[in-house]
Amino acid sequence: MSAKSAINKEVFIPHDEKMLAAVPVKRRAKKKIPFLATGGQGDYMTFICVSVTNKKQSHVSIPKVKQFQGSSAFMKRSQWTLDQLRQVNGIDLNKDCPEFDLMFENAFDQWVASSAGEKCTFIQILHHTCQRYSSARKPDFVNCQSKLLGGNSILHSAADSVTSAVQKASQALNERGERLGRAEERTADMMNSAEQFSVTAQKLAMKHKC
Secondary structure: OOHHHHHHHHHHHHHOEEEEEEEEEEEOOOOOOOHHHHOOOOOEEEEEEEEEEOOOOOOEEEEEEEEEOOOOOOEEEEEEEHHHEEEEEOOOOOOOOOEEEEEEOOOEEEEEEOOHHHHHHHHHHHHHHHHHHOOOOOOEEEOOOHHHHOOOHHHHHHHHHHHHHHHHHHHHHHHHHHHHHHHHHHHHHHHHHHHHHHHHHHHHHHHHHO
16 A cells, blocks of 8 residues: 555544645755654654545645654644645746745745655645635745646646547547448449449350350
């Protein structure tokens, strides 16, 4: 089971929530936290997630989930509501990069994702979620490439791929149909020619008998 599947199963499903996205991250600048504040649990992995409740009136959260070294368990350490999100900074408009910032009402974090691809997928889903669920003013997405702000662009990409495949298959069938049509026409012409040849041969045979 992947880490993301495990997080969804352990952290969100028991609370009747569904995880929409999760990106493994590290801080670009480590905070100075007293040893006692961490509980002395050592190194850990951090995931920034997006989750939504399964209730009729959906509630979206952006929780921080951690997995401490030597443990297989995932724990939710803190979270913000979607309405508390003020700004998402993609850092670089001109190229893919793993860095991004999240600004909330009372917090500001600078992150670097495990890869540029992971960050791009997370921002795409986060942007689409904001467009769909934000009840208050929507957060600003700054320094984000246009491909990341296309709403459900991941779904559009998949749909485009399927549409392209269908179009290619349809074109292949049409071309095959045209070839079959031409072959049928040639077969009909050959049958007509054979019939005419047979009639002519019969006439010649009757003439010679006479």
